[in-house]
Amino acid sequence: MFGRYNKVQQAVLETTLRLIIDKELQATSMSLIAKESKVSTGNIYHYFSSKEDIINELYKAIVQFNGEYVTKNWHEGDGVKERFERAWTNFIKLSLAYPQGFQFIEQYSFSPYIYEQSKLDAYETGWCAPMEALYEEAIGQKMFVELEPRLMVQMSYGSLVYAVKAHLQNRVELDEPHAKQIVAACWNSFAKA
Amino acid sequence: MFGRYNKVQQAVLETTLRLIIDKELQATSMSLIAKESKVSTGNIYHYFSSKEDIINELYKAIVQFNGEYVTKNWHEGDGVKERFERAWTNFIKLSLAYPQGFQFIEQYSFSPYIYEQSKLDAYETGWCAPMEALYEEAIGQKMFVELEPRLMVQMSYGSLVYAVKAHLQNRVELDEPHAKQIVAACWNSFAKA
């Protein structure tokens, strides 16, 4: 997930992600990050300019990772529906495989802690732009009702997010057949009769 | 929203809600709450045992308020679909009328800051239980596909939450006709062909 960073940075980012999800941001002090990552506070400040900076790097790295994951295996020649199913199925798999990254994005993508610039970049480096284009295509082919693609993508995403959240809280099953039904529900919500 | 509390408690809760949404929790100090609510710190501690306690009272009060709001105007004799539309339309209206309450619940319902007990109570005092019963009914009448009602309710809720979020960030329109289309999309996602 943090391949483009050096060893020290990786240790800090991984530790911070884990601590923030386990314990909440305010309970995650720099000294705790230092202890758990086995990097001294001084050295952390050698590689990151502030605590905020760590959080923002985390955010950017995860957004990019998620973007690549969701748009994986889109084959040339696949129809709109195939790509739709592939993308959102990828998203569910991603969320189950990297629940900490999922929860981090969930908790912080609307937080003032994340710089506006990071959020703007996220639109391009993440899956937002490609998914909106896909929904646009679906409208063009009369498969979807006429609604703003941006709104529709957000709604589908919200459905999946809450399904995954419910699962992570042990409140519902989320196996292969469930995932299929969930993605189908997303399709049906905008499919033309 | 805080009808069951006394004047002092109301002032504190209203102020805290506003500050937390405007500025983030960590930037909302007790002294700031005291200054803006015009209640001295000493007196705040007379009515609340800690900062955590304020947050948890806020949470419980808003959950209950939202629960009553969403299930408002369910008329005897209304069919499942009418109640479905009424409930989620109420939810959208609620979110637009009380965006701070909406954002608070969004940010804190998964946070470790909220006691587990508060979360458990929320299930009964909020709209979760009645909505699951409604979805159950829809399944019984063969209107909905067979999926866990809990999962379906969460997914519908997620759709609406993200639609409202997108609107609050000025990213999409959310007027009366849009609300209708959004609620229809939620219905269609689980409607039997």
Place this chain on the structure above:
DNA sequence: ATGATTAGAATGAACATTCGATCTAATGGA
């Protein structure tokens, strides 16, 4: 006059950040 409330000072802990010292490893000159 009794209980509620206020202003705000005092307390003590927690925390982000800084800084000077020490370590490491690579390079260069003899």
Place this chain on the structure above:
DNA sequence: TCCATTAGATCGAATGTTCATTCTAATCAT
């Protein structure tokens, strides 16, 4: 080959601030 020099990496104690909470003495309302 062997030591000297250097640049950067790493350390962790020290700094200064912020903040939740407590306390005190004064004021207000009934």
